[in-house]
Amino acid sequence: MxxxxxxxxxxxxxxxxxxxxxxxxxxxxxxxxxxxxxxxxxxxxxxxxxxxxxxxxxxxxxxxxxxxxxxxxxxxxxxxxxxxxxRGETGTLRVGFAASSAFGVLPDIVLRFRTRFPEVKLEIDDSETMNVGGALVSGELDLAIIRAPFQHEGVTVERLLRERFVLGLPARHPRARRKVVSLSSLASEPFVLFPRHAAPGLHDTVTSMCLAAGFSPRVVQEANSWTSVIGMVEAGLGLTIAPASAQALRPKGVVFRALSGASGHAELELAFPSPQPSPAATHFRAIAHEAASRRQ
Structure with missing residues (x-):
């Protein structure tokens, strides 16, 4: 029949x-x-x-x-x-992201993707212990948004977003009245930063900038999320140097100021298995670049 x-x-x-x-x-x-x-x-x-x-x-x-x-x-x-x-219009798409990229461009990407591809189930994984490269190669993840630099065999990496650093400090801090703060003037200040194991590229870039400005940052507290970092700054535990997109958090007791003498940039990268991502991942990739281009 x-x-x-x-x-x-x-x-x-x-x-x-x-x-x-x-x-x-x-x-x-x-x-x-x-x-x-x-x-x-x-x-x-x-x-x-x-x-x-x-x-x-x-x-x-x-x-x-x-x-x-x-x-x-x-x-x-x-x-x-x-x-x-x-065509990549149904199925499940698994996306990993580093804790240090959990703000700014990511919510915009997710919103755009869900609007255009409502039938694709989007699973977001922000596990701090995940081996991102291994997860991409094994198929546990289809894509990942991570801080640069990142390398792993069998994984293609492309720049998604490059942004300047800003200084985050308590609203009551004397330097909060300035529009621009010199990085070299912060030598004696306490800092709240990400631990290196959580965001090695970000940590190393910030440390290198400080060394170039003539000092090694005195880190008094570490936290694995920007929400926690900003909360500690608001509590007066120290200052932080963050990507400009961290300003999207808009905490009441924290202000952000431009930094002079800061030569580095914070870079986000998009990683996916080589040679090419799945159809749904290809859509996500295009939308990610579209959203990031509006923030450049």
Whole structure:
């Protein structure tokens, strides 16, 4: 039994007229009738009661009509969902991101992606202990948004966003009244930063900037998320040097000021398995670059 035979049977079962049914599917009546006979022979039952004046469904034909409609609808659904999957419009997309990139551009990317591809289930993983490179190669992740620099065999990396650093300090701090603060003037200040294991690239860039300005930062507290870092700054534990997008957090007791003498930049990268990502990941990648370009 073939799907085409079922389609022909549904046509004649609904029209109850061989001529009209054949015209409906674009066939001549003789080969149409032959296909229906062949279907009845294969099933070993009579599906249609035929007389010179009328065609009627037998009990077996009525039953087959119900099941055939369901099966043909399911076939159409399968074709649609398979094609949608091939276009990256359905399925699951697993995205990892570093804690230091959990603000700024990421919410914008996620919102744009969910709006355009609502049928794709988006799973976000911010596990601090995850081996991002290994997860991408093994298929645990489809993409990752990470702080530069990042390298891993079998993983393609491309720059997503490059942004300046700013100084975050308590609103009551004497330097909060200035619009621009010199990095070299912060030599004696306490700092709150990310631990190196959580964001090695970010940590090393900030440390290098401070060394170039003539001092080694005196880190009095570390935290694994920007929410925690900013909270400690607000509590007066120290200052922090953060990517400009950290200003999106808008804490009440913390102000951000431009830094002079800060030569480095914070870079976000998009990583995905080589040689190319899945269709859904390709859509996410394009949207990520679109969102990031608006922040450059």
């Amino acid at each position: 073939e799907f085409r035979q079922l389609q022909l049977f549904v046509a004649v079962a609904e029209e109850l007229h061989f001529g009209r049914a054949a015209a409906r599917v674009g066939m001549a009546q003789p080969p149409f009738s032959q296909q229906i006979r062949r279907l009845e022979a294969e099933l070993g039952v009579e599906l249609l009661a035929r007389t010179s004046r009328r065609v009627a469904l037998t009990p077996a034909g009525s039953r087959l009509l119900e099941d055939a409609r369901v099966l043909l609808a399911k076939r159409a659904d399968i074709i649609t969902t398979v094609r949608q999957a091939a």
